[in-house]
Amino acid sequence: MSTRTSRGRRPGAPDTRAEVLDAARTSFAEKGFRATTIRAVAASAGVDPALVHHYFGSKDQLFLAALEMPVDPRELLAPVVQMGPDGAGERLLRTFLSVWDDPEIQGQLLAVVRSVLNEDGGTLLKEGFIPVVVGPVVGQLVVDQPEVRVPLVVSQVIGLIVARYVLALPPMALMPAEDVVARVGPVLQHYLTGDLEAGDVKPV
Structure with a gap:
């Protein structure tokens, strides 16, 4: 046979x-x-x-x-989403920082960020990571205008990650996590739920 x-x-x-x-x-x-x-x-x-x-x-x-993400951001932020938009800016940022400040996985996270920010990987950030991974989660926390609010939140978080962890710019790199939350959390909250009339958004 x-x-x-x-x-x-x-x-x-x-x-x-x-x-x-x-x-x-x-x-x-x-x-x-x-x-x-x-x-x-x-x-x-x-x-x-x-x-x-x-x-x-x-x-x-x-x-x-x-x-090679060491954590799934969607699972990580699920508790933040479950608690609703009120106070989500600080909760979201505190959650991100708790992971990024973990020395056991920070190296892996840095490798991921560098791979999606390099010249060839920029498309991955725009077409993959933001709309597929982060955008849908943040979109559940906005009150309206997700097409405006989500990019504002994402740009703020990415800028913070680059400044604090990739470039290690002082004083951001040395600032205690709770100080970062206190300073940047309200900005994220404004992007999530605040009035977005022209001229109303203040820089960090």
Whole structure:
């Protein structure tokens, strides 16, 4: 009795997941989030698309895995969202800082930020990380005008991360977390729920 030989696709193997991630990283970096598909990643890795879904579930999850995020921001911020918009600016910032100030994962987070901010990875930030990972979470906290409020919040947080952790600019890099929350939290709250009439938003 002859054995039927499978063609083209390889079944799961110990190194298959890593090969899929390598293919995904290349595709996300070269094509951006929108143009990357599960099918194309699977073809590049030489596996069936169903296996990619088995390992990662969705393109969003594959994206997070490809970035090697040590935490899922959506899970991290879920308690902040559950408590509603009131006071969310300080809660959101305090949560971010508690993770970023953790020495065990700060190095991994820095690597992720540098990868999405570099020349080739800028598309990942605009097309992937912001609209897929952070934007939907922040959008649940705004009272209106999400198309304006979400970018304002995200730009403030990204600027803070770059100043405090990537560039380590004084005094921001040395400021205690609660002092940062006290100074920047109200700005985030204003972006989330305050009046956004022209000239009303004050810089930090």
